[in-house]
Amino acid sequence: MEQKVDIQICLGSSCFSRGNKVLVRVIEQYLNENNLRHLVHFHGAHCFSSCDKGPLMSIDGREYQQLNEERVRMILNEIFGPVSSVL
Numbered sequence: 001m002e003q004k005v006d007i008q009i010c011l012g013s014s015c016f017s018r019g020n021k022v023l024v025r026v027i028e029q030y031l032n033e034n035n036l037r038h039l040v041h042f043h044g045a046h047c048f049s050s051c052d053k054g055p056l057m058s059i060d061g062r063e064y065q066q067l068n069e070e071r072v073r074m075i076l077n078e079i080f081g082p083v084s085s086v087l
């Protein structure tokens, strides 16, 4: 059976207020646009205790820091392959 990609986004108060509030929606949108929902377990997480490097998320245990919308899309493209998304 195929293992799902595990995406955790930090919803601690620091990351949330510094961008993850919006990035949750960016990731949701990306997964929907590219029909990746069934391949991914996407969920929120408590503070990762790295607030100074936030906002951050982890994908299959690897932490990605200082995120913004562009970086998130780039990271997801690297993982799922270049997707000709609607621009």
Ligand code: FES
Pocket (backbone or CB within 6 Å): 010, 011, 012, 013, 014, 015, 016, 046, 047, 048, 049, 050, 051, 052, 054, 055, 056
């Ligand atoms: S709030 Fe995200 S690492 Fe602390």
